[in-house]
Amino acid sequence: MSLDPxxxxxxxxxxxxxxxxxxxxxxxxxxxxxxxVAGAGPSGLTAARLLAADGLxxxxxxxxxxxxxxxxxxxMLFPRIVIExxxxxxxxxxxxRLRPWQDGTxxxxxxxxxxxxxxxxxxxxxxxxxxxxxxxxxxxxxxxVCGVVINWGAVTAAKLHVDPLAVHSKALIESTGHPCEIxxxxxxxxxxxxxxxGDDCVPGESSMNAVQGEAALIANTREIYPGVVACGMAANAxxxxxxxxxxxxxxxxxxxxxAQVARDIIASA
Ligand code: 48F
Numbered sequence: 637m638s639l640d641p642x643x644x645x646x647x648x649x650x651x652x653x654x655x656x657x658x659x660x661x662x663x664x665x666x667x668x669x670x671x672x673v674a675g676a677g678p679s680g681l682t683a684a685r686l687l688a689a690d691g692l693x694x695x696x697x698x699x700x701x702x703x704x705x706x707x708x709x710x711x712m713l714f715p716r717i718v719i720e721x722x723x724x725x726x727x728x729x730x731x732x733r734l735r736p737w738q739d740g741t742x743x744x745x746x747x748x749x750x751x752x753x754x755x756x757x758x759x760x761x762x763x764x765x766x767x768x769x770x771x772x773x774x775x776x777x778x779x780x781v782c783g784v785v786i787n788w789g790a791v792t793a794a795k796l797h798v799d800p801l802a803v804h805s806k807a808l809i810e811s812t813g814h815p816c817e818i819x820x821x822x823x824x825x826x827x828x829x830x831x832x833x834g835d836d837c838v839p840g841e842s843s844m845n846a847v848q849g850e851a852a853l854i855a856n857t858r859e860i861y862p863g864v865v866a867c868g869m870a871a872n873a874x875x876x877x878x879x880x881x882x883x884x885x886x887x888x889x890x891x892x893x894x895a896q897v898a899r900d901i902i903a904s905a
Contacts, residue, residue: 666695666763671898672784672805673697673762674770674818677705678884679868680811681753681762682726682891687898688761695803696762699769699789704750705813706869711882715746720850723885726892730756741883749884770812772821773864774802779826781808781863806905807898808864811891814841816873822861831860831874839876841869849880857893859901867894 671687673680676698688694696703710716719727721740728734730752734742758764767789774783787800810818820838822829831838849872856875860866866874868887871894880886 662763663765666693666765666803668804669693669695669763670805670902671695671807671809672770672803673809673811674784675699675705675810675812675868675870676703676754676764676766677811677813677868678707678749678753678887679870679891679894680705680809681757682888683809683811683865683867683894683898684762684891685730685753685757685760686892686895688757690899691761692899692902694762695805696757696764697768697770697784697786697803698764698766701766703754703764703766707746707750707753707884710746717744717746717749717882717884718742719744719883719885719888721885723888726885726888741885770818771800772825773808773818774804775826779829779862781822781861782806784808806863807901809867809894809898810860810864810870810874811867811894813869814873814879816840816866816870818864819860819866819870819874822864829861832858833860833875838874841873841879842876843878844881845878846880846883849878850883850886852877853880853886853890854893857890857897859897863901865894865897865901867891 670692671694673684673696676696684694684696718741732744732749732752737743768786769789770784771787772785773781776782783804785800785802791798856871868890
């Protein structure tokens, strides 16, 4: 196989137009979506995939250039993740191979998990925008969240003063992980905002307890503020519940519950 320059019909502008025009088409098509997802870790990816599979329009905004959040690092950079058997189907559904392990758990390869979860979400119809972060929310006159305020992650990293753009959504999934950035900004920026935890501050996650942390995750996955569903580690951070380390089944199950809560929000809108 060789490339004969005389037969290549493109030039540099073909490349530029191909990138700019197709990105803009997808971006314009995602300005008013059913569900916006902030953060593409295992919980957000699972929720996004299940919602898109239902035919809903889902846009995921991920600050990093890669998606998968904490999956890649496994436990302490050992690229394996452990899941409980209750979450096995959410992994095998996307083709991830599981090795039986002890005490009702299974082990998966971190690279296989991140890539297959990502591919399955995209195949289900999720629009994934990488390098874009959610820096704020859009609120309506009743202070209900009705969208996200986005900017390039690189703009924030470079501390540039650049105004953001906005996207409308019927539901927002807060899946930013340990820092629960969306919950945090709701409390900081919306006067009198209270989250559905009974508290008026974001308490932050507590120290590690794998079993308690996994169990609490499901209960903490809920609409924490009108239009916002806490999902994954962000849900435990909002609920002041324990972290759990490199057991990931709860993240997928939380994504599944978050998808149902988002469906309910959309149905009642
Ligand atoms: O941290 P992350 O993987 O969240 P998760 O889905 O899963 C947690 C586990 O990875 C692990 C654990 C094991 O059980 O405890 O930590 O709850 O993924 C969060 C993603 O959100 C992105 C961040 O880069 C990461 O990929 N993110 C965080 N804040 C923002 C954001 C933001 N404001 N806008 C866009 N993306």
